[in-house]
Amino acid sequence: MRTKILPAVLLIALIAFLPAPAAAEPDEETLEADLAAAIDAVADAEEAVEAANGRAAELETEIAETQARFDELKTALNDYAVYLHTEGDLQTTNALLSSENGDDLIDAMTYSGFLGNERAALLADAGVILEELEAQRAAHAAEVEAAETALAAAEEAADDLEEQLEELRAEVAAGPGSDGGAIAPESYGSAGGEGCTEDDPTTSGCLTPRTLHMYNETIEAGFDRYVSCYRSGGGGEHPKGRACDWAAFSSGFENSDASGDDKAYGDRLAAWYVNHADTLGVEYVIWYRQFWSPSSGWRSYSGAGGDPASDHTNHVHVSMR
Secondary structure, three states: OOOOOOOHHHHHHHHHOOOOOOOOOOOHHHHHHHHHHHHHHHHHHHHHHHHHHHHHHHHHHHHHHHHHHHHHHHHHHHHHHHHHHHHHHHHHHHHHHHOOOHHHHHHHHHHHHHHHHHHHHHHHHHHHHHHHHHHHHHHHHHHHHHHHHHHHHHHHHHHHHHHHHHHHHHHHHHOOOOOOOOOOOOOOOOOOOOOOOEEOOOOOOEEOHHHHHHHHHHHHOOOOOOEEOOOOOOOOOHHHOOEEEEEOOOOOOOOOOOOHHHHHHHHHHHHHHHHOHHHHOEEEEEEOOEEEEOOOEEEEOOOOOOOHHHHOOOEEEEEEO
């Protein structure tokens, strides 16, 4: 009759092992993994609630059946008590008068008492079972509540992670949104078509006048961490004197992703270039696996290669027209 009740310790463990909110500045991959784990936890919690409710239904059925049996036995015992009160003496007397030996006489005298005791014993057993089932129902109510609490916690964790993921994706789509109050640059009025005619302050190479103007205005705005512009080899704008790489770390280029204040510095610098692209003559910006151009806005950077340098997570790249 008894079935195992879902242990409360399993429900407590379910809550304990829900994925914790991701650490500061989580990446999309981490949040997606945490969200998948949270969804699994929701499914487990739903199964736990279903099992708990199923057992509660079983208990209600058992209690109803036992109560019906209890009521039936109680009625039978009451009826038998009425019978003994109204007709019992007459029946016992007839049994005694018809007895032909001592054994029959003893049997006749005890028979009526046996029938009453038997009914009373059955009723008592049914009463004990009924009390046990009702005690199980009271205890199981806590199991049902714990299962529902675990489900609510799992759903809340999943909702929170989903919200974090949506916010992160929105931030990625929007790109850095503030230049941290850096002063605006002075406009460079020359048209395009300039050559690499100016000395590069960061290398022994050269820069175009517009790129040199961008460099000076960037320093003037307060972005003074390590920077390297001209590069003789490779493609892109560096060999043309039209690009600079600004380190996010105060110590220079490091082989790791910027975080904390260093990430914030890169965000401000990238946003400053975007906000003043027309004034400076910016062609495009690359920062933290994102690419910006006047025509497309911020979008995912397709040239990311999985390391800080190619992913541009340790420096801000700016190319000039």
